[in-house]
Amino acid sequence: MRPLRDPRDYQEERRLGARVTVIQVLFGAVLAVYLMTFWYLQVVRADYYRRLSDSNHLRRVTIAAERGLITDVEERPLVGNRIAFNIRLDREKTENLDALLPRLATVLNVSEATLRDRLARARGRPRFEPVVLKEDVDLKEVAWIEARRLELPMLSVEIESRREYPHGDLAAHVLGYVGEATEEQVKSDPEDLFDLGDIVGKAGLEREYETSLHGIKGWKEVVVNSHGREMQEVGEGRPPSPGHALRLTIDLDLQRTLEEAYGEELGSAVFLDAKTGAVLAMISRPAFDPNVFAHRFSQDVWQSLVRDPRHPLQDRVSLSKFAPGSVFKVVMTIAALEEGVAKPERLDHCTGSWRFGERVFQCWGIRKGGHGWVDMRQALIESCNVYFYRLGNEMGIEKIAKWAHLLGFGQATGIDLPHEESGTVPDPDWKAKAVPRDPIWHPGETISVAIGQGALEVTPLQMAVFAATVGSGGTVLKPHLVQAREAREGVEQGNDNDAVLRHLPLHPETIKVVKEAMWGVVNEAGGTGAKARIEAYDVCGKTGTAQVFKVSRDIDADKLPKDKRDHAWFVGFAPKDDPQIAFAVFVQNGGHGGTVSAPIAKAVLERFFAQREGLKGGLSVASAAPPR
């Protein structure tokens, strides 16, 4: 500063200088503190803030994988995917909504109220997110929208993959259906294939083979701004890898034949390859159309299916159990012969009923005054109750139960479906646990079981497996639905050796008696299964009737037509000497087994043998059957 005139001025100048220094130090100190703060935030805590910043603007968007296809044994599609078009509205580009909505309602053929409702539901969502106005529109509507791109820029068409079941309700219970994954399913997903709300299998094969069919979803990383709008894709990501295809053992032609032959009846039927246990055709009625589950269907469709007293969603092949009726006499025969309780020559006299203790047990032959003197084969052909009442009484429940178990009853067959009913083979131990009110086994109960009634319950699938066991002479097979599935690397063939659960060392004599009798049921004059007879193919079978009141807990009788008829069984295999196919046909309220069930079996068997002959020599059905 300048030279001074006054000592006081000089002093003041020095003071001023000191004060300037104070301010300077103050500024410097604050800047130094700030520098340290920057250092703390940007060097010490950098990783922490970097993570916060990344979670701010990076979003991982998943890309769904195409679901695997399902085909029949000839690789004809049974389940596929198709492209569905959804019409969406971009609210950011919409200026005059009130003028637009009535017009859209007309074109899309939905009420204006529905459109307003959809928009109202999207109110909380960011505005740049388009609102789906109508799902799965037809190509005409898509064309209308596309042609008006300039005029209606706020509308866009979204493409979505949807599960498609081209044959409608055909084999619906085998194929199952898909739906949005529930929390429970996500938890039990060890491979972390899907998230809440993803489309996953809910029933049938769609569910059983979920991990194969689902595929591995891909992802991409996107940058979003503070409003959540996607700004750009980051290089990182993984494309989705599609689900693997399933080739079933089901034959579409046989399945169609079965569906047609079954008509409007209720119940189920299953046809197995008698050598391998492969399911060739399988039906459960009433059925449902899995297509209705493929999109976010309205609640009403679901409710109507669940509330339907006929339970259309229930698979009556593997999930419903019924009394086996007279079919069980085949088990009785095998048990008696193998245990040495009786010889085939054992004769008994039927008068139409048998008094045991206080009770009189009826034989259906009572109308003609009983079956008279019958041997074991004849008793089986004519299904004489009295013969088996006494045989059962002689044998005792333990031996009956032992052979029922050995032949596959009272346990799951192991079919590749998500759930399976085991059925019930009653014995004293079972009763002590299952019926605490009356834990004692009464001898009369053995007599009921002997003709396939009482607490005895089997599934149609167990019956078909049993038929194959009889046909093969003691080989118990594990039924299966999948012939081959694509694995992560290459194709994994279904191994038929795995299909053999166990061999029962049955005496050839036992098999001979049983097979002869079952052949007689179909082929002898007056046999109960005569309607299944096919010239030259030696169909063997056994009819059965299950009393309705025994199974009334499975159906709500009050809501059904008051049909008091019994359930009809027809179980068998063909041909007798080298069985190719085994089956169980079950018709609810079908009355007597042979009347309704046998023709259904016949239709499928004819088709089956025509195919086999066709493969061998290119012959048609008619010429395939040589004159006998």
Next chain:
Amino acid sequence: MSQARRHLGSFDGILFLSALALQLIGLVVIYSSTVGTPSAGAFQRQAMWMALGMTGLLIVLVIDYHTLAEFSVVFYAGCCVLLLLTIVFGRVVNASKSWLGAGGVQFQPSELAKVATILMVAAYLGRDQVRGLGFVRFAAVSGIVGLPVLLIMQQPDLGTAATFMPLLVGASFLAGLRIRTIVILTLIVALALPLVWGHLKPYQKERVKIFLEPTRDPKGAGYQLIQSLIAVGSGGVTGKGFLSGTQGSLQFLPEQHTDFVLAVVAEERGFIGSALVLALYFVVLTRCIATARGARDRLGAFIAMGVACVYGGQALINIGVVLGVLPTTGVPLPLLSYGGSCLVSTLLGLGLVLNVHMRRLVN
């Protein structure tokens, strides 16, 4: 040697270049943080204001600061009239009337008032015969600073009003405010504080509360503070790079090119960038203070210190907000932030300092 050439030789190139560097950094960051957002175009406007401000700086430089001080009353009165007009005719932005339009160009008279008030205070306190600052003369200085502050508070723009406070405190301190006066003033302020709190607008109260407890409302008022810290911290040592910042350009950080421009610098340039900016401010402030020290007379010293206090103080407030050590005030960072009025005002202030520096040697 002619006077002009001698003046040119005394030109403070370091101060000028440091200030220029800060402006250029500002331009780059404004571009990077607004490209692709609704604020794109701020870059071009800022460049135009920079040219205008530089012209203003030159004009201020050419006229001897003694002459400017003589007319300080005129400038001061003119600014007060403009502030009055703003209150009446001003354009409302963010609930406050702080903009005055003139033929399509909008500016904030409050920014201009800073320069005029600095000059006015310096002219009053810088007379050589004045020594010490008693209560009466302190009251006079308070009046000079208080009038524009009161007018600006009517807009209401508390942030800008607050930037006048360092001038009052700094100038009073330099002039030799007595300890006794300081004690009395502290008491008065302490007593008045509850009254002031009562008169604060709800949003102003909220800002103070949020500052005291930022996680109180992370989606609302605390959001800005948290996002600012994320921007700064995530820059790390070297930064995310030009155009690669995400906090600003993806609009997570509001006011990314104005009040929080330093957060974007920190994000894109890292600790190296923030340290450089702090260093440049340190140089600018040091040069201003050195000018005050070497000034030819008290007037020059008070002008230079006034500019240092007003704009230096404003910078410290802004950086404090960005770092979360001060409550959100809505004050731009001089030289760096987007905003024409503030930039022009700062350049005029620096013009005054350069003026004093250039004329420090007596003929």
